[in-house]
Amino acid sequence: MDNKIETTAEHVEAAAMRLGRAVYTGDGPRPGPEIAPLPDAITKKPFEEKSPAEWAYERLILYIKNFEELLDGEQEVAMGLTDTGAGVLRIEGLGYFDPDIVTFYGTDGTGARIQLVQHVTQLNVVLRATPKPDQAAPARRIGFDLAKGLDEA
Numbered sequence: 001m002d003n004k005i006e007t008t009a010e011h012v013e014a015a016a017m018r019l020g021r022a023v024y025t026g027d028g029p030r031p032g033p034e035i036a037p038l039p040d041a042i043t044k045k046p047f048e049e050k051s052p053a054e055w056a057y058e059r060l061i062l063y064i065k066n067f068e069e070l071l072d073g074e075q076e077v078a079m080g081l082t083d084t085g086a087g088v089l090r091i092e093g094l095g096y097f098d099p100d101i102v103t104f105y106g107t108d109g110t111g112a113r114i115q116l117v118q119h120v121t122q123l124n125v126v127l128r129a130t131p132k133p134d135q136a137a138p139a140r141r142i143g144f145d146l147a148k149g150l151d152e153a
Contacts, residue, residue, distance in 0.1 A: 033062035041150035052120040057096035058150060060125065064091065065143030067127045076139050079104060080126035081116065088128060089114050094146055 020034035042058050050058075068077050079089045093105035102123060104116040111133075132139050 032066045033059065036062075036066070038062075039147065039150065041147075051096075051099040053096035053098050053100050053102055056102050056120045056123060057094065060094060060102065061143065061146040061150060063125070064094070064127065065147050067129075068141045068143045071129050071139065073139050074132060074135070075129040076132050077142065078128045078130040079106070079116075080128050088130065089116060090130065090133070091142055093142075 022032055022034040039062075042062075047055055064077055071077065077091055079091050081087060081089055087109055089104055089106045089108060091104060091106045095103045095105070097103065100120050102118050102120060104118075106114055108114045
């Protein structure tokens with residue numbers, strides 16, 4: 001049992017503190033969601049009250065949004081699938097089912113619908129820059145749409 005006594009201010013400050021860290025070398029990527037301020041939509045509910053699925057879902061949205069900010073106008077985000085033989089999933093949606101399931105919705109390289117349902121303890125996500133399927137259309141940026149969804153929750 002922890003006998004530490006905290007004031008209300010200390011408890012609030014501890015709950016708002018960043019729980020991540022990232023170090024980059026040379027010309028590596030710019031700082032990501034590990035060290036950027038958390039959006040208000042994510043900090044409304046203390047992380048201690050979130051299920052592992054909800055907490056993973058919210059952070060995945062931040063990673064996708066950050067990854068997309070690094071892409072040029074000819075690229076979109078997709079997800080490389082590990083150990084499934086299914087290849088790449090062009091991400092079109094993301095969800096979670098409490099307490100421990102995260103779901104990715106999208107299409108594969110042939111345009112067929114694909115859905116990945118994954119337990120949070122098995123979560124491995126490879127974000128990939130892929131060419132836009134329609135070169136005439138502007139690149140989709142789903143991270144921004146997903147982040148808007150956080151405000152609606």
